[in-house]
Amino acid sequence: MDEPTSAAQPVHISSEPAQLQALQPLLEAVGELVGDVPALLEIAKDVGQTAPHPGEGSTGKLWELLASVTAVDVAAGRVLEPHLDSVHILAQAGQPQPEGAWGVFAAEGPGMRLEATRDEAGNYILNGTKPWCSLAAQLDGAVITAHLPAGQGRAAFAVNLQQPGVTCETPEWTSRGLREIPSGTVHFEQVPATLLQGPNWYHERPGFAWGGIGVAACWLGGAVGLARDFAGALTDAADKGREPDQLALAHLGEIDRLIASAAALLARTAERIDAHPAGAGPSAWSEAQRARGTVAAAVERIQALVSQNRGPGPLAFDEWYGKQMADLSLYVRQHHGMRDDAQLGSLALKGDRAW
Template sequence: MKEPKPQGDPAAPEHRGPRPVRFIEPPGRDAALESLLAAVAPAVGDVPALLTLAREAGRAWPQPGHGGTAELWELLASVTAVDVATGRIFEPHLDALAILAQSGRDPGSIEGAWGVFAAEGPGAKLEAKAGDGGILLSGSKPWCSLAPLLDHAVITAYTETGGRAAFVVDLHHPGVTCEEPAWIARGLQEIPSGTVHFNQVPAGQLGGEDWYFNRPGFAWGGMGVAACWLGGAVAVARDYADALRGAADRGREPDQIALAGLGETDRILTSTLQYLARTAALIDDGGLAGGDQPASGGDRHGVADRPDTDRSAWSEALRVRGTVAAAVERVLSLVSRNRGPGPLAFDEPYAKRMADLALYVRQHHAQRDDAQLGALSLKGERLW
């Protein structure tokens, strides 16, 4: 006869609070991270409160490339494991702080909630032109998440020479108009991403033309987004493991198919976590200090041949993002298939997590990124 689980058993799902997602051992900032997660959990769905917590985290957590990249990625993965939309709130603010610091700004002088708006879309173009009072932005920018709730943004715009540069803009300026998007998605409902229109809005330039894309931090930030995706997948896997334990407590032991699904999920997530930990260490050691992102932000051409052991930050970002996206897609498929329709229909946190993560990971450019990586690999930028 199966013995009942003791009351207060720490393995029982109902007695667990938010848990960090660890990339490194021993853990780096577990006490601080657990305290943050305890504040995040009751604030889920309250975007202004989460923005306040993101601002507080930005003052305390390390920036990429300064010895604490893995700890930063643990933060991003852990808040996303609590709630995927929360990770989508934290990540751009922390990325904006890193961009500003890389441009020479003092992080301690940066106030307010920030976004990063660098997407392009058909029918929308933002232009920067020099005027008597400095640089002015006019035009439209698509996919500006949470713009009405933010104070400032790092935003890319086309310059008068046809290139692109990054600028700092005050989103409270009267020349800024935020569209109310027709956001019909079931995922990331707290994070509507609409078009923002600019009419002669003053802006301060960060770096020179194409600096934004060529700095190594561009690749590092892209890997930070992948850390968020991975944190969401860890949460989905935890949902699955908790469901199997709960069923076993009720007398229904998992069969081989259920255990095989959990085993495959385990090795996918473990290997991917370890990969990101090694990549974070490589960044901090200076091994991924070259940017090598195309000036246009699109496909790279004319890459010089490299020794087989050399890797640019951009090629590694393509590997990391592609590997994590594939891991997330597989975990979503395994867990959804094994758990069936019931939890998707009646378990609100699980159904929300699945919808949020499925939409979030679609930011990955899939085969287009693989094509870029294939071109780099063909020119010798590979380890094999």
């Protein structure tokens, strides 16, 4: 698939231009492998060896990496982000670098429950089902949350997905978005697992919020790819004698403002995270909800502006554009809209705000 040349350029959040150019070979490789999930997983494994960890001084660079890959191809970002998140979670838990490609499965679903119990030797065993397990059949392992006995809450576990007792369903994935990354249900029957820290550690650590902002960086990158494609279409039309009208220019100007403001918020948030890695200062979760909500709103507005201006043609005949638009529409729905804003409002009402 031929992505726009401009899409294979780094996305700036906080680094100097010269630093960003180091991402160029990676982005070109990703552009050549769109749709090839096994190859993209190999890239994710390589990147995971050296990618920055959030809260360790280079959080902005991590988010630039995620945004830049997703600008080339949303699905590629969707492959890379959970692997890097799993690497960071395991490091935060004091575990070694994982071997192979890993994911993070923390979703819950009605009528589905994954439980962790101990056997006679004191080892943890998983039984039950887990929904929304992206690429489970192609991964070597995953960080997985499960319910503990006697109302102790949930805990995170490191799990080898290639061992007996793990059964991955093939979902009926009808969506046009993220078609190469279906998220199905996984069944666990007497599957050994390694506990990561203690009850509720996974959700209470600052890194949980940081990972959520990393996803928002991917959303922004996907929108930057569409915005660059839109600007390129206007330039191409002008070269052929059709200058953009005032409406198209106004929309491009609004898109520029949206990207600049969202990127500035991510840069400022990254600085705060690196200044307070232990979670001091502003609430990590309020920072996450603020960043995710701002980016999600910007992304949806950019999609609407680009779609209105470009019309039905590229949706019908431009493979990269149609895929990017469909992939991003599904990916950004990980933000829960007004429900997430209600959580942020509750925190703001309690004084967790800067105004």
